[in-house]
Amino acid sequence: MIKVLLADDQALVRAGFRALLRPQPDMEVVGEAEDGAAAVKLAREALPDVVLMDIRMPGTDGLAATRTIAAEPALAGVRVIVLTTFTDDSYVFDAVRFGASGFLVKDIEPAELVHAIRVVHRGDALLAPVVTRALIEEFATRTRDVQPDRRLRTLLDSLTEREREVVTHVAAGRTNDEIAQELYVSPATAKTHVSRAMIKLGARDRAQLVVMAYESGMVRPGWAG
Structure with missing residues (x-):
């Protein structure tokens, strides 16, 4: 059962999410918060x-x-x-940099939101295509004149050549299927390389891999893959 916590200051929005998730056989709403402080408190108590x-x-x-x-x-x-x-680029950048595993706009279809919860629950990152592009563009702008993080560079040294190649493709916003096509391997093999890179780098998910790739200097502005 996937335990879900709802955090929104509008009671009507929370009620809509609750009504959407209640029929799902693999989901359970374990709490509702009307602000960020309450969300943190409930997260500690309910462990969603x-x-x-x-x-x-x-x-x-x-x-x-x-x-x-x-x-x-x-x-x-x-x-x-x-x-x-809002789809402001700075929100995308900060949300992912602060640890979000997904960033979606509220006008998505209900089925997409349910799918997003399942995707994130199994450990993958989920960013709408337009959000992925915005994230990469924002990283390119913000890291243009920033010195690479040496600690991250040291961690990246632990990756194999193939894993480093895969991380650069993740940083370009490519899916496992797209990476597989680029590298002439199966999607399962691409996923395995991504997973191993995440474990070695201590990344929570693919979104954090994008952060690490840019902040380490492994991927620089203008790189297209």
């Missing part, structure tokens, strides 16, 4: 598998709450999907 987190909430917002949840070792198994009506 997935948090649906609104960005703009009074007091502690969704970005700050996401950062707190991602930083606590006791909440390492909690995945956050950020939901917003």
Whole structure:
């Protein structure tokens, strides 16, 4: 059973999510929060598998709450999907950098949201295509004049040549199927390389691999793969 925590300051939105998830045989809503501080508190108490987190909430917002949840070792198994009506690039960048495993706009179809919860629960990152492109463009802009993180460079040295190649493709926003086509391997093999790279680097998911690839200098602005 996938335990889901709802965090949104609008009661009507939370009710809509609750009604959507209630019929799902593999999901259970374990709590509702109207601001970021309450979301963190409930996450500590209920230990949900997935948090649906609104960005703009009074007091502690969704970005700050996401950062707190991602930083606590006791909440390492909690995945956050950020939901917003805004598609501002800075929100995408900060949400993923702070530890979100997914970033979706609220006008997605109900079936897509249910799918997103399942995808994130099994350990994959989920970013809408337009969000992935925005994330990469924002990283390219923000890291253009930033010195590479030496600690990350040291971690990257532990990767095999193939794993490094796969990480660069992940940083370009490619799926396992697309990576498999580029490297002439099976999708299962591509997924295995991605998983091994994540384990070696201590990455929570594919989204964090993108962060690491850019901040380490492994991928630089203008790289297209």
